[in-house]
Amino acid sequence: MQAFDVVVIGGGLLGCFAARNLCRWKLDTALLEAREDVCTGVSRANTAIVYPGFDHKPGTLKAEMCVRANAGFETLCRELDVPFHRCGSLMVSFGEKADAVLKKKYENGHSMGVPGLRLLSGEEALRMEPALAAGVTSALYAPTTGTVNPWELGIAACESAAANGAKLCLNTRALAISRTAEGYRIETGREDFICRAVINCSGLYADRVQELLFPSPVHIAPDAADYLILDKAAENKPVHIIQYEPEDGGKGFNAVPTVEGSLLLGPSERDNETDFAVRADGLSFVRARAERVLPGLDPEDTIRSFAAVRPNPQREDGSSIGSFVIENPGPGFWSLIGIKTPGLTCADELGRYVAEKAAAFLHADANEAFDGHRSGIPKAGRMCWERRNAAIQANPDYGEVICCCEDVTKAEVLEAIRRGAVTLDGVKRRTGTGMGRCQGSRCQEKLLALLAQELGVSEAEVTKDGAGSEILGGGRNEN
């Protein structure tokens, strides 16, 4: 049995930031994550946009948090040593109806003080972004829109929380929750946790985790989405984030020039599908949208597809909820249920919000020793030659390139494993291995060997992304 002041359930972006923000107070905090690593759920598959806030209803918590979060994103990313690209966005329309929608969004954003918004004519939009399809009739330019690698941000927040004293408990799924005289008991099938407060950040399962003890008036009705990634070398990529507002009011579309240099296209929308598997019709939809908005892109430059799952929050009558849902069903118990877009943008704001609630409930003192600075793994590919040379002199493993496409060295891979990567995807999320043109076909074998060696397991036991995704299927080491 382990005792804490606060237990956070779920190690996605929201849980990692809740844990980090709890460390601003003198509170013993644990972060329980069901999987073998953090940021393996919704936080690893989304559109990666740091929104400016013009899309939300003025006066709502969502709108306020989004505008504030966007303004503070450079500071946050500098503190956590995570690249952030404030590339700006153009929301584009191709007809009168969508032009009117953009005008409304402009007025909405303007009333909320979203900085720098401008409505552009089609010609102005084409001058700014020549890759757009001819026929664009207007664009809403938002210079403060940006992009960040979501999992890099979440892992950084988790490392920062751990460095400030939070205890990370992986492979630890909350299975049952009960009341005690002082607070709560959480059973995990391994050991029990007792605590005075609980923050439920379990993503797609947040309604069910709340229902382990309290009823949940909000239910998650998941649906799936498909995405494509185009290679860095693809031609005619936009430099801004492009958002498409269709004339028929249907599903929009985004093209995001990522911090890694690739182009993310999507999402599609598939009702009532709940797994992270891509579907051909969803990918066709994304391709068709890309062709409509950015016709110069070549589908042959596609290097990857992936699917995401949206945790859509619904009331008991089945109606959907547009606002952020933060439930407080019992004393010292908060649930973030169905937080979708802009949950990445607002992860720190939401974490701060629930941490402040818990600190007030527990009458906690501020932790003067909190240090928000965290250093990422020094990336050889981001070093100038002098720095890289010095890194090799200090550690020869910086001289051995493992992933040629993304220029990732053995030193980075070993450091990623030291910091908690236990799968191929865990290494990828920390270093970028396998994210380039060959998608890991050249480095996978070396990575398998390094993971097996460092974790003290056989190569057959190493997985791509957790149990059931063994690469070698148990065959190779027996030979």
Ligand SMILES: Cc1cc2nc3c(=O)[nH]c(=O)nc-3n(C[C@H](O)[C@H](O)[C@H](O)COP(=O)(O)OP(=O)(O)OC[C@H]3O[C@@H](n4cnc5c(N)ncnc54)[C@H](O)[C@@H]3O)c2cc1C
């Ligand atoms: C398709 C899509 C696109 C999006 N695009 C954007 C965007 O461009 N910009 C933006 O700002 N936001 C975006 N978002 C929203 C954003 O991705 C999420 O709000 C954010 O990632 C937060 O996720 P999370 O932490 O709630 O969930 P997750 O990342 O899923 O984390 C929940 C964690 O809880 C764990 N868990 C579940 N049950 C238990 C249990 N019983 N015990 C212990 N652990 C448990 C899971 O294993 C998981 O790791 C998008 C979302 C989707 C779905």
